[in-house]
Amino acid sequence: MSEESSIEVQEIEQFLLDCVPFDHLEDALLQRAAKAVKIAYHRQGTTPNLFQEENPRLFIVRSGAFEIRDQNNALVDQVDVGGYFGFPSLLTGHKVTNHCVVLEDGLLYQIDETTFQSLRRENRIFDRFFNQAHAKRLRQAVRFKERNSQLTETVADVISRSPITIHTMASVREAAGKMTEERVSSLLVVTEEGLCGVLTDRDLRSRVVAAGLNFDVPVAEVMTTDPITVAHDAMLFEALMIMSTHNIHHLPVIDLDASGKGQIKGILTATDVIKHQRSEPVYLIGEASRVKDRAGLVQIARDIPTLLRNMIARDARAEEVGRVVTTVTDAITRQLIHQAIEQLGEPPVPFVWLAFGSQGRQEQSAKSDQDNGLLLSNKVKPEHDTYFKALASYVCDGLNECGYVYCPGDIMATTDRWRQPLEKWQACFFRWIDQPSPKALMHSSIFFDMRMIYGEEPLFEELQDSVLERCQGNSIFLASLTHNALQLTPPLSFFKKFVLTRDGEHKNTFDMKLRGVMPVTDIARIYALATGCKEVNTLKRLQQISQGKMLALKDARDLCDAYEFISHLRLEHQGRKMAAGEKPDNYLSPEDVSSLSRHQLKDAFDVVSRSQSGLKLKFTRGMM
Known part of the structure; x- marks a missing residue:
């Protein structure tokens, strides 16, 4: 090796020492890598033919900046000094379909496949680094891949415009004028502290015009106070579930910060949702909220395996799949409860339908068995059990017909033990916590993952708060x-x-x-x-x-x-x-x-x- 070549290799070694994972190579391996490096210069604006199927290589950016784009010209990665590309094909053996664009004049170090694979075999940290780098790129591809599916559309993707607000002390006349001027059907009512209400065109008709009120009354007197809200990064199907459950057509959208306070981002309307009703999850959830009999719900449930297959085929994230499938289950459960109440009449005391296990965690995939219970108000009387037992039977039987089979361990609201007032549920949880027997620990993997599906939220919160405090x-x-x-x-x-x-x-x-x-x-x-x-x-x-x-x-x-x-x-x-x-x-x-x-x-x-x-x-x- 000439003196000039030796100096060049030393310079390459020195540069590689500043690059993870080359800095973890033993001296002999580092020297092998440096000696194998080929150097190429590329000018800004060019598209060099770097990815050759018969000669895959690892590229290391020595200077300049480069962009990697896929066959549809979508951006895959931007790489500058010390960055790598080309390694996915070395790991998988798959044909490269990407191409490179030179953003700034630069030098590329290139390491051949034989050297790269030998470094992987002989140094575990080197091998793990590139495997993890590829895994990260795969995750990003899954997350940002464009899909013609509402599975990954968030509320922020759908809201049609920035928030139109009005102060709580403004008059109804001003509010009506603003709606006309902005061509909107609702206004977000605010104070200095933030959102406090919603005023819709329906409110103006029913609470002002029909009631014969003076148009100079303040908005605060006719608005809907303490409106239900949705996070801007919530999935669209979740927002639809909220709107359907509460029978509302205008849903304020907020961006929650770490303290739980929200910045107003806009308002989601029924019109916005209708424009985007193209995907299966939204269709199934909407249908589940409308059907009036058990047979209709059974038909909807039959479509869940197809929905699941489609999501997997679209490469949806597991977390997305769990939320979508569980939301459909929730919608079916709520509609069964509505149907039961229509048959049985209004409940004698407040109650909560509880979901445990995978449904509680919103992590269902293929249909599972039932894990549910009924939380009743402490005001419940013995004679009320006939009502709640009938309600539980209707819902659990309906879920079974829909493919959510009866729990083999009888963890269902039809079991007397899991249909109890608050104080008895608390006593049960406290016993498991204070006396953690093997059976209690078995129950913990199911019951401590509980979520309210239907009912009185304060009742549920009292149970949840007391259990968490005890733990x-x-x-x-x-x-x-x-x-x-x-x-x-x-x-x-x-x-x-x-x-x-x-x-x-x-x-x-x-x-x-x-x-x-x-x-x-x-x-x-x-x-x-x-x-x-x-x-x-x-x-x-x-x-x-x-x-x-x-x-x-x-x-x-x-x-x-x-x-x-x-x-x-x-x-x-x-x-x-x-x-x-x-x-x-x-x-x-x-x-x-x-x-x-x-x-x-x-x-x-x-x-x-x-x-x-x-x-x-x-x-x-x-x-x-």
């Missing part, structure tokens, strides 16, 4: 929950090999739900109970907990990513089963997924294992 600081209960949760571990050996079922019907597979999804669900539940977090959904629990001191933000994000990846692989597996006309299950063979996915799955399981270790340190304190 916080109860070290014995939290330690017992942790010990119980650690019985389910990810299927990885000490040497990071998959641990598979050795015999039986599911030989050479592992249970993705039992060994992958549930451990994360358990971790999130324990942290939520320890901190008084009211969220029930696994990802929302982790996100909220990460804002405190109990769980570091990075650890929470890693666990969320691991959970989403495991859940997504599980969904893909179930989608393949359904496409083949088979019954979906949770048993995945590593041979059924790509080499890259196996690497990523091991990394995801490793994150879960480390999170379980952290859970053990926090809550057992020598008790195990």
